[in-house]
Amino acid sequence: DSGVTQTPKHLITATGQRVTLRCSPRSGDLSVYWYQQSLDQGLQFLIQYYNGEERAKGNILERFSAQQFPDLHSELNLSSLELGDSALYFCASSGTGTSGGRAVRDTQYFGPGTRLTVL
Amino acid sequence: TQLLEQSPQFLSIQEGENLTVYCNSSSVFSSLQWYRQEPGEGPVLLVTVVTGGEVKKLKRLTFQFGDARKDSSLHITAAQTGDTGLYLCAGAGGTSYGKLTFGQGTILTVHP
Numbered sequence: 001d002s003g004v005t006q007t008p009k010h011l012i013t014a015t016g017q018r019v020t021l022r023c024s025p026r027s028g029d030l031s032v033y034w035y036q037q038s039l040d041q042g043l044q045f046l047i048q049y050y051n052g053e054e055r056a057k058g059n060i061l062e063r064f065s066a067q068q069f070p071d072l073h074s075e076l077n078l079s080s081l082e083l084g085d086s087a088l089y090f091c092a093s094s095g096t097g098t099s100g101g102r103a104v105r106d107t108q109y110f111g112p113g114t115r116l117t118v119l
Numbered sequence: 120t121q122l123l124e125q126s127p128q129f130l131s132i133q134e135g136e137n138l139t140v141y142c143n144s145s146s147v148f149s150s151l152q153w154y155r156q157e158p159g160e161g162p163v164l165l166v167t168v169v170t171g172g173e174v175k176k177l178k179r180l181t182f183q184f185g186d187a188r189k190d191s192s193l194h195i196t197a198a199q200t201g202d203t204g205l206y207l208c209a210g211a212g213g214t215s216y217g218k219l220t221f222g223q224g225t226i227l228t229v230h231p
Contacts, residue, residue, distance in 0.1 A: 092219075
């Protein structure tokens with residue numbers, strides 16, 4: 001058990017719909033990362049939050065958004081869903097600190113993931 | 120864009136054999152992490168290597184970080200059926216800041 005929790009475990013929805021995925025990081029971790037894993041793309045970084053603020057963006061679509069709340073849990077919102085959005089979505093957390101305004105890299109611990117199926 | 124080339128993509132061996140998985144990049148990473156992932160589950164951290172030339176051992180698994188911190192390898196001695204799974208290398212640092220850059224993964228199947 002990594003200490004990172006994600007809900008729900010499975011999500012089945014229709015095209016055009018909107019869903020919210022939730023993540024609680026390990027106790028004390030300030031950074032939360034979201035990744036998408038599909039069969040043809042592997043694990044792709046979407047976005048990082050550090051202590052409530054967006055820190056880095058990856059290949060995240062404009063239809064997707066995320067936020068990190070004061071209690072450090074994070075939500076990933078996916079809207080106008082398409083068939084191609086079907087994938088595993090993982091959240092990871094790390095005890096990333098800052099140095100000179102930059103995030104300091106640290107080991108990331110992954111949650112169990114949310115499997116999204118868009119029909 | 121930082122890329123990690125992981126090889127081989129598939130590995131099918133008999134129990135008791137040794138194997139090595141490679142992870143190579145033209146970019147320098149501040150650290151490299153190895154994960155193992157079961158189908159439908161999240162990646163589980165095996166090890167983090169930080170120093171160039173570093174070697175870490177975890178029972179039958181030996182991890183090495185290249186001197187230039189651009190490549191890494193995972194060697195498994197006397198593989199067991201329980202080693203079956205997807206092995207992923209992931210680099211942190213350089214221009215990627217906090218995010219991890221993942222290799223494509225190696226699907227290992229160990230037959231009894």
